[in-house]
Amino acid sequence: MTAPDDTGDIRQVAEDALAWVDTRRAGFALGEDALAVDGEVDSSWKPLGELAQVCATVAHHTASFDPLHARARALLDFAWQETDGGELLRRLQRLEPFATYPLEVYAALASAGFRHPAFEEAAAVVARTRGWRLTEQDPTRRLGVLRAEERCGIHRPGQAPHMLTRTWLGGLSEPWTFERDAGYALTHVVFHLTDWGRDADGLPPDLVTYLADWLPPWLDTCLEAGMWDLSGELLAVAAIVARRTGDPVPRDAWRTIRAARRPSGEVPLQDRDPAPADPVDAEVPDDGRYFLHHYHSTLMAAFAAVLTSARPAGPPAGTGARHRHGGQGAPA
Amino acid sequence: MEQSGTSTLLQGAVQDLASGVVSALRGGDHTRSVLPAGTDGEAGDLALAAVRVLGSDALLPALLLRTPPDPAEVAVFRKAVEAYPPRADAAPTVRWSHWGMARTLRRVDPSVTAGPPDEPGTGWLDEAGWQTLTHQLAVLAPLALPGEDCAVSRLAGCHPVDVARGFVRAVRRRDWRQAAGAGRWLTLLPAVPDTVGLASGLDFVELMGGQDPLVALHVQAARLMRSGARV
Numbered sequence: 001m002t003a004p005d006d007t008g009d010i011r012q013v014a015e016d017a018l019a020w021v022d023t024r025r026a027g028f029a030l031g032e033d034a035l036a037v038d039g040e041v042d043s044s045w046k047p048l049g050e051l052a053q054v055c056a057t058v059a060h061h062t063a064s065f066d067p068l069h070a071r072a073r074a075l076l077d078f079a080w081q082e083t084d085g086g087e088l089l090r091r092l093q094r095l096e097p098f099a100t101y102p103l104e105v106y107a108a109l110a111s112a113g114f115r116h117p118a119f120e121e122a123a124a125v126v127a128r129t130r131g132w133r134l135t136e137q138d139p140t141r142r143l144g145v146l147r148a149e150e151r152c153g154i155h156r157p158g159q160a161p162h163m164l165t166r167t168w169l170g171g172l173s174e175p176w177t178f179e180r181d182a183g184y185a186l187t188h189v190v191f192h193l194t195d196w197g198r199d200a201d202g203l204p205p206d207l208v209t210y211l212a213d214w215l216p217p218w219l220d221t222c223l224e225a226g227m228w229d230l231s232g233e234l235l236a237v238a239a240i241v242a243r244r245t246g247d248p249v250p251r252d253a254w255r256t257i258r259a260a261r262r263p264s265g266e267v268p269l270q271d272r273d274p275a276p277a278d279p280v281d282a283e284v285p286d287d288g289r290y291f292l293h294h295y296h297s298t299l300m301a302a303f304a305a306v307l308t309s310a311r312p313a314g315p316p317a318g319t320g321a322r323h324r325h326g327g328q329g330a331p332a
Numbered sequence: 333m334e335q336s337g338t339s340t341l342l343q344g345a346v347q348d349l350a351s352g353v354v355s356a357l358r359g360g361d362h363t364r365s366v367l368p369a370g371t372d373g374e375a376g377d378l379a380l381a382a383v384r385v386l387g388s389d390a391l392l393p394a395l396l397l398r399t400p401p402d403p404a405e406v407a408v409f410r411k412a413v414e415a416y417p418p419r420a421d422a423a424p425t426v427r428w429s430h431w432g433m434a435r436t437l438r439r440v441d442p443s444v445t446a447g448p449p450d451e452p453g454t455g456w457l458d459e460a461g462w463q464t465l466t467h468q469l470a471v472l473a474p475l476a477l478p479g480e481d482c483a484v485s486r487l488a489g490c491h492p493v494d495v496a497r498g499f500v501r502a503v504r505r506r507d508w509r510q511a512a513g514a515g516r517w518l519t520l521l522p523a524v525p526d527t528v529g530l531a532s533g534l535d536f537v538e539l540m541g542g543q544d545p546l547v548a549l550h551v552q553a554a555r556l557m558r559s560g561a562r563v
Binding site for chain 2: 176
């Protein structure tokens with residue numbers, strides 16, 4: 001990949017973000033309750049899985065000699081070690097065989113090349129049951145599970161299109177009905193369909209057109225509301241869509257995200273999240289609450305920045321949903 | 333879109349006038365006068381100012397329902413056009429609003445023999461992003477009339493997706509006046525993406541903001557234009 005012109009400032013967002021993440025590894029570490037029946041998945045396995053997913057994408061889109069690539073690989077090694085080379089995921093799978101989140105975390109690590117054959121064999125057995133296939137989930141989550149299954153060698157052709165039409169995005173909802181929850185749902189549909197930005201061709205043409213048309217007002221209003229986390233996800237979607245349309249980088253939006261960062265490069269979930277007690281001291285604070293209010297938005301900023309700065313230079317050949325609108329496309 | 337800087341009294345007069353227009357548009361005919369009959373004294377000044385704020389939309393029922401306006405209304409409208417010419421340093425939207433009133437006056441008043449006024453130009457929108465473009469077009473929504481060509485409508489016609497984005501943004505920001513004005517323009521523009529869902533969008537804007545007569549006016553105008561009303 002070659003970077004489009006002048007995206008160095010955007011790439012810097014990814015570098016700073018992953019540097020902050022690197023100093024907060026303890027926040028991603030699995031605690032003693034990782035295998036507890038009533039363990040807090042949202043504060044243990046979820047952050048670790050998200051770390052793995054973003055770092056796998058960063059590693060995929062950067063060259064092996066790139067320091068950013070090295071940092072992403074080091075964080076992936078850390079995440080894999082946290083699972084004891086996948087063994088904790090296998091044990092978790094034995095404790096909760098019909099839970100989908102172990103497979104989803106495993107799939108993120110597997111996308112970076114880490115494998116645990118015994119886990120995959122066990123997952124395949126469970127996935128053959130009607131009970132697994134009929135797990136009741138919203139369509140967006142189901143698309144994510146289908147993607148995770150694919151990553152583990154479990155193939156269920158024809159399921160994704162059926163699920164897609166039942167999502168807010170796939171049903172081409174009126175764009176003015178966009179709200180926070182719809183935003184998170186639509187970004188994840190895009191991530192699942194494109195394997196987290198690896199395959200922009202996974203987006204059907206009608207969704208490319210729809211997203212190219214409506215991302216600008218969604219992004220504009222989320223940024224105005226200080227919704228930095230969702231804005232980061234929308235910027236990632238914009239970068240994926242731009243691979244198909246050749247749309248320019250939304251520089252104003254990136255300027256806003258850059259300005260929203262804390263001194264150490266971390267991005268708050270939203271505008272009202274508290275700043276460090278002493279903004280001059282980059283080392284403060286290290287409490288769990290601060291981590292939970294910053295880790296995801298920081299990962300998303302890194303994810304979006306890498307997808308944006310690693311975009312192929314120039315417009316794509318033979319496509320371009322925007323082209324039908326002639327000279328339009330005012331700055332986002 | 334806020335009438336900031338105008339007095340509460342004037343805002344009330346504008347709202348009353350807009351309510352009358354909405355009522356006439358909804359009634360499907362124009363059997364009663366919308367504009368005030370007398371324009372003498374302080375109350376008359378207020379009424380004229382309200383007509384000037386509402387612009388050409390003060391005579392919208394006559395334009396869209398194709399019914400001849402009451403000559404007394406035309407006289408009031410003409411008085412408002414003549415009483416409030418744009419100042420030399422007036423904003424482009426003010427100039428265009430006045431231009432639109434002069435155009436309407438020529439249409440409804442056979443006694444006006446002067447040629448069409450010069451168009452003020454659209455240079456101030458050359459570098460505007462879609463957010464500003466939509467905002468300014470919403471302010472100039474009275475120019476959004478079927479079959480009525482001008483530089484502003486031609487400019488809007490080149491930017492259907494930008495105006496549609498502005499409509500989405502306005503709804504998201506709960507700026508119902510801007511949403512209604514943008515929605516009115518969208519009914520006239522070619523190549524608006526179908527996915528915008530304009531019909532249900534106009535219903536939603538009316539549901540959420542329709543208690544404001546200025547919102548209801550644009551929504552009702554848009555509905556009539558969608559149903560094929562011509563000027």
